[in-house]
Amino acid sequence: MGMLPWLDSPVMLHSDRDPGECTMTPEQCAYKSGYWVNWYQDDHRYALPTVAFFLVAIVLFIFGHWASIFVPARLQRTACWSRLVAFLRFLSYKNWRMMDWSTPCLGAFLLGGAGAVYLLAMTLGPHPYYWPNTKEISFGNSPPIATRAGFMALACMPFLYVLGAKANPVSALTGISHERLNLWHNWVAWAMYVLALVHTFPFIVFHIWKGDIVTQWNDGGIWVTGVVAILAQTWLTFLSIPWIRNRYYEVFKSTHYIAALVFIIFFFFHCDFRLSSWDYFIATAVLYTTCWFYSQLKTWCEHGVRHKALLHRETDDTLKITIPTTTVRWKLGQHMFLRFVAGGAHMLTAHPFTICSVPQHDKASRLVFYVRPRGGITDRLMALATKQPGAAVPVLMEGPYGGVSSQHLASAGSKLVVGGGAGAGLALSFIESYVRDAEGQSSLKVIVATRDPGMRIWYTEALEEIAARHEKGESIPGLSIHLHETGPEVEQDTTKQIHTNDGLKEEGMQLAKEERNVKASGFNLTFSRGRPNLPLVVQEFVEGHESMGIIVCGPASMSHDMSEAAAAAQTKIMSGRGQARDVCFHQESFSY
Known part of the structure; x- marks a missing residue:
């Protein structure tokens, strides 16, 4: 029989919507077929509106993205437009630091709150939660609260999988990169998981009341598939908690796709083609496989x-x-x-x-x-x-x-780039871009903070390579680089071990000479000890420029400080104070 015991026979794409003739009193029949509790229409009442909610949110971001690209330059120069953009950016940049954890931005909380209000209202608003069944009269075997929660959880599934894909249509249409959509992938997963629990426990309560829960379990089918699906979902959801995922990243990465496959297979059998439930699996499969094949084609065919x-x-x-x-x-x-x-x-x-x-x-x-x-x-x-x-x-x-996807950040005349730890490497790409295309740019200020005492050597070497590659020996106007060493003060080693084909060779390298060479190449490199005062640096930078971009790549505390400073700059623009009219912020995570 294989999998057939888990599916009703004959297998169809959709189950029948005909409730048959009601044998109860007219009042009871009307109660049972009410708008919010009619089982045969629950996918239309709850799943489709949930899909509409997600689509409306995505469409709003699409409009915002395309408006930022195609809005006339004349309108961009007006004070009203600058203040509107500053307000939206403030919502994107403002967050809070709690111990060692940075919260999502204010805008994310507002949108997530709107989603929570919608799901709570749709779950808890309609009544009854349970049918008023007796031993003699049965309105149905599916508690209404469980049915609607199940269909809303099902409607979350296509968005959950798409938001988790690296190449996805949401990123293509909104300009929001996949790593920033990961927050929503995680939040949709939690919403779906909570709805799944709301779907599960009322059935347990109902069948305990009915006295047949053991029989239901022994019959297998819907109970077995449901339990396996929710166990896989529990593994996926809890292992995605940031501090667990970061600490056990290799375990998370290697098991995530396997658990996701187990979940969707058993969830598919659990739904058993009830109403239009399998339509959501078809949508998920089409969207996710398209995203996956696109990324694989780029890997194998393009690269x-x-x-x-x-x-x-x-x-x-x-x-x-x-x-x-x-x-x-x-x-x-x-x-x-x-x-x-x-x-x-x-x-x-x-x-x-x-x-x-x-x-x-x-x-x-x-x-x-x-x-x-x-x-x-x-x-x-x-x-x-x-x-x-x-x-x-x-x-x-x-x-x-x-990437630096914002049109305003990409075209900003002045840029402030801050890197911490290995995130200092990102600044090198901005430095080289500035050296290569310095004409017409206003300025580039780079601040690098590191605890690694050996970074001074390889960073100055990287700068010399950039100068040699672009044949820059003269001073480059507008460029300044500040390297802050924040680790314990130790005597700098004046030698570096260089690996060659002939073995290990020790070559003396005087740091003072290196610094002179770098400065002679026009990089205006300076060294300091101690942490840079980033909020003050941003404030001074903002006060001296009308349009600028701020880029950061480093530890969470550094990113938070820069985000807070960028949010503070937006408040000045909204109030009409200061010289700045356009301050854009970009945070990169994958170098650190």
């Missing part, structure tokens, strides 16, 4: 399988990954998902890293990534780079994704 990653250990805390390429093109601030074909279980998963270089227009390019090892594959790659400097590892690439 190919011949790329190799060269590994270099810069310091104990920094791994440099370089991928020579003639086919990949990318923009500032974008990231790639890399799958290292080096054997072991890690080759089954792809990991995101921010690109820290810019493409070369007239010659072969190099994708450069600066990575802070955090366990798993990154620790393994660091060990390989230490043992075999310059080791070449076959790599598959997916992307690029994300």
